[in-house]
Amino acid sequence: RKEVEQDPGPFNVPEGATVAFNCTYSNSASQSFFWYRQDCRKEPKLLMSVYSSGNEDGRFTAQLNRASQYISLLIRDSKLSDSATYLCVVNRDNFNKFYFGSGTKLNVKP
Amino acid sequence: GAVVSQHPSWVICKSGTSVKIECRSLDFQATTMFWYRQFPKQSLMLMATSNEGSKATYEQGVEKDKFLINHASLTLSTLTVTSAHPEDSSFYICSACDRSVTGELFFGEGSRLTVL
Numbered sequence: 313r314k315e316v317e318q319d320p321g322p323f324n325v326p327e328g329a330t331v332a333f334n335c336t337y338s339n340s341a342s343q344s345f346f347w348y349r350q351d352c353r354k355e356p357k358l359l360m361s362v363y364s365s366g367n368e369d370g371r372f373t374a375q376l377n378r379a380s381q382y383i384s385l386l387i388r389d390s391k392l393s394d395s396a397t398y399l400c401v402v403n404r405d406n407f408n409k410f411y412f413g414s415g416t417k418l419n420v421k422p
Numbered sequence: 423g424a425v426v427s428q429h430p431s432w433v434i435c436k437s438g439t440s441v442k443i444e445c446r447s448l449d450f451q452a453t454t455m456f457w458y459r460q461f462p463k464q465s466l467m468l469m470a471t472s473n474e475g476s477k478a479t480y481e482q483g484v485e486k487d488k489f490l491i492n493h494a495s496l497t498l499s500t501l502t503v504t505s506a507h508p509e510d511s512s513f514y515i516c517s518a519c520d521r522s523v524t525g526e527l528f529f530g531e532g533s534r535l536t537v538l
Contacts, residue, residue, distance in 0.1 A: 354531075355531050355532045357529070358528070361526065410456065412465055412466050412468075413465065414465040
């Protein structure tokens with residue numbers, strides 16, 4: 313079983329839609345969780361860290377469910393510029409190990 | 423925020439030559455850096471973990487003699503692709519963890535290698 317699993321998509325949504333991604337992780341000892349955004353042929357950039365209490369940054373909301381071992385990312389009012397691949401990243405072993413999901417491709421269409 | 427710089431951003435070389443890629447943490451010390459490669463439309467694949475002052479830890483299936491990693495200082499790690507062949511053409515990305523900032527991982531800009 314993979315350490316981190318994501319639905320690869322693609323998710324094709326119209327502008328203004330709300331879209332949600334889930335990511336599951338297999339090791340309960342995982343400590344920190346992140347969502348990264350990667351544009352085509354570019355390096356990943358941090359979108360949000362995910363905290364136990366959940367956190368929101370504008371149109372983006374991240375949630376962590378330790379009991380079920382998944383994290384989610386909700387994007388409201390999608391923009392064309394949100395089109396990208398969203399990577400779920402999980403850390404454990406005191407920041408010595410990072411595990412990546414395969415990424416979820418989002419296409420926001422006019 | 424923390425920044426990781428990678429150089430060169432792209433390189434074209436002839437088959438059989440060696441190519442060195444540098445990864446620097448610009449405003450924090452990184453005892454650990456990570457090297458990945460990424461093929462088109464695929465996720466990042468961890469190649470190795472670079473440890474300052476000690477040997478790198480390679481992932482299964484990655485040839486350590488092919489991909490030489492040196493982490494000589496707290497701000498610099500290098501990846502050398504030795505005797506490069508066309509199948510080594512890929513996007514190579516480094517990252518470093520700033521443990522002072524809740525362990526966030528910062529990525530270099532990536533290096534696109536094309537071996538002719």
